[in-house]
Amino acid sequence: MKVIRGAVDEMWSVMEQMVGSVFRHGLPLTDKIAARTALTNFVLHIHPVRVRRSWIRMSYTLCLGGLSFFLFIVLTVTGLYLMFYYVPSINHAYQDMRDLQFVVTFGGLIRNMHRWAAHAMVITVWLHMARVFLTGSYKKPREFNWGVGTVLLLITLLLSFTGYLLPWDQLSIWAVTVGTNMAKYAPIAGPYTRYLMLGGHAVGDATLLRFYVMHVVGLPLIGFLLMVVHFWRVRKDGFSGGL
């Protein structure tokens, strides 16, 4: 009996050690424990340990920056799922979309979520910019971070635009034809820019591959790095605080 009891106690303490090695400070019952948790947790360290209540009032931030970042995460996760089933070639792309919609388990739902989250992200990023402008939060010392944010807005648009071609249906090919036609009006560089984007003179197999690579690797990577800088600067420049 004693032996069994001892073994159970031993197992219990090992379990405690396991949980304790992940969550080092237990439940945040006091401010001190909460502060220590935030300081030593990788996910939470993006946030300042202490904030003024007026900085994080939801009626001030509307949570728009956070929602934009969250949508980026949703898009990454759903996009990963779509990538398992999608081949960026004009012979496969459209059929893969049909399969996603009608054959793949949850394929239609995941595709819909990816699509609507992309539209939502364009809107939240845009509204985030409007909020920052209207509260004058771009003013000294946050001029640089406003610039980073502007580039992030452009990257959001480009991500959405490159994704638009991938279903390879009549909507996507002609929308991208119209969109890339705008580039060719630039003096001197215009036609070259368009050729670079399309990988040819018309939207075709090369275009699909280029847009795919930029959509799943190039732009998300640039966007992610800029987001890291953006969040870092929010911390270092300080929250703009309520008006």
Add this chain to the structure above:
Amino acid sequence: MATEARDRIAARDRVEARRRQAEAPSTVRDDSDDEMIVSFPEFIFKEFIAAVAMTVFLVLVSIFLQAPLLGQANPGVTPNPSKAPWYFLGLQELLSRFPPLMAGVAFPTFVIVLMILVPFLDRNPSRRPSERKVAIILFGLYMVIVVALVIIGTFFRGHEFIWNWGWVLGSPQTCGGAAC
């Protein structure tokens, strides 16, 4: 640990004091007396709730609203009208009214550069809305124009991108009379 934490908090307060100075205190509400809270769990919990709400919203929308998928791409058949994605429809609308060099290149470049330069062009140090009426009116005007152009391009441009009072979005795209 206790001394270390105190040092850390003191350093944080010094940084904040410097920031407040850099920000010209007379033009910003003084918030140094506002309640200070520990961001975990309250702040993080708020963000979590926002994320959950957004997820629920997305799942519900995705269950009831199908993402569009038309017929397979066919370079030989051009739908009429051919439209860019909605966030570029403002640009397409401008293209239909102004010379392409101006609407397609000069104008967007100008807007992007202007946006990045906004903090340096706006010399007014105040952040109070009542003291920056010009900036807010100009920005409001910009927003209204952008939204109006997108709405026009989306809903009121039909065949040949010609003005159409019907809500164009609902009608199927046609390719020379036949539906695509």
